[in-house]
Amino acid sequence: MKSIVAAAPAVSLLVTSAGERASLRFLEFFVSAIRNPHTRRAYARAAGDFLAWCAGAGVTSITAVQPLHVAAWTELLTQTHAAPTVKQRLAAIRHLFDWLVTGQVVPHNPAASVRGPSHTTKQGKTPVLDASEARQLLDSIDVSTPIGLRDRALIALMVFSFARVGAALAMRVEDVYVQQRRLWVRLREKGGKAHAIPCHHTLEAYLHAYLSQTGLRDEPKSPLFCTIARGTGQLSITPLPQANAYAMVRRRALAAGIVTPIGNHTFRATGITAYLKNGGTLENAAAMANHASTRTTQLYDRRHDDISLDEVERIHL
Structure with missing residues (x-):
């Protein structure tokens, strides 16, 4: 509970001036209403930034915030931030x-009538690897050590199961x-939604090697x-943080000679694109990725990138 409260921004003077009830309700928003830790951090950052701006603009209490204040702050953000970021903060x-x-801390929502910047997109911006690059990356990992087995299994899981x-x-x-004589993985995606999917034969082989050679197979609750225990080269009991996974991916890509600035989400988009290129359907891709709508899945579909490159090469001078 303490760590959750610490994730909320410091209760500013604008909140405390509205009374103890307002302060408690403000903190409860981050403790009770926001369950996803990444969303909590983003919302806390936005709230802290907005309240600091309001204080600088002469607003004395959170109950005195008006639509004009929200609109002015939003307009200021559009000068320095991309539209999706502004929309998220709003x-x-x-x-x-x-x-x-x-x-019942404030009588109305001053942000309800404020419109964010227009933003439409038909394709995501996540860097994607083609199939040969993904294969190159996986094959470049030295799996003679626990860390190599772990890294290969994690990357393959994100590619072949479309896992976040x-x-x-x-x-x-x-x-x-x-299950049914095949290896399956159980994922808990956004919103706590449980999602199970059978493993691709390559992922199955990598997971079997990882679990058997590291001894993890005998630790079902682990x-x-x-992470790797310092000085031992062996697995610890501490879950791998997301920042460490990102650093690992960047390091592995560099060692494999891949210059594309990839991240963790690259493998989800890479897997979906490879699946669709090989005759998979958008509907099944959405189900495998646990997307509520195929419109979201389409953002990961980069099949048309190849067409664009081929067309560009038609320009002969």
Whole structure:
């Protein structure tokens, strides 16, 4: 509980001046209303930034915030931030004031009538590897050590199951299990949604090697992906943090000679694109990725990148 409260921004003078009830309701928003830790951090950052701006603009209490203040702050953000970022931060403020309204701290939501910048996209910006690069990366990993076995299994899991890195790192050993004579993985995606999927034969081989050669198979309650204990080269009992996974991916890509600035999410997009290129359907891709809508899955579909490159090469001078 303490760590959750610490994730909320310091209760500023604007909140405390509205009374103890307002302060408690403000903190409860981050403790009770926001369950995802990444969303909590983003919303806390947005709320802290907005309240600091309001204080600088002469607003004396959170109950005195008006739509004009929210609109001015939003307009200022559009000068320095991309539209999706501005929309996310505005959503955070809107959500916060909704919570304060239902708690009868403020009479109305000053952000409700404020519109964010227009933004539409038909393709995501996540860097994607082609199939040969993904294969090159996996084959370049030295699997004679526990860290190599771990890294190969984690990258393959994200490629072949379309798993988000957060869901992958939250897995326990028992989330890898046999069903219908095949290995399956159980993922817990956004919103706590449980999602099970059978393993591609390559992923199955990598997971079997990882679990058997590291001894993790006998520790069903252990985190599936752990850090390496300092000075031993062996797996610890500490779950691998997402920042460490990102650093690992960047390091492995550099060692494999891949210059594309990839991240953890690259493998989700790489797997989906490879699946669709080989005749998979958008509907099945959405189900495998645990997307609520195929419109989200389409953002990961980069099949048209090849067409664009071929067309560009038609320009002969």
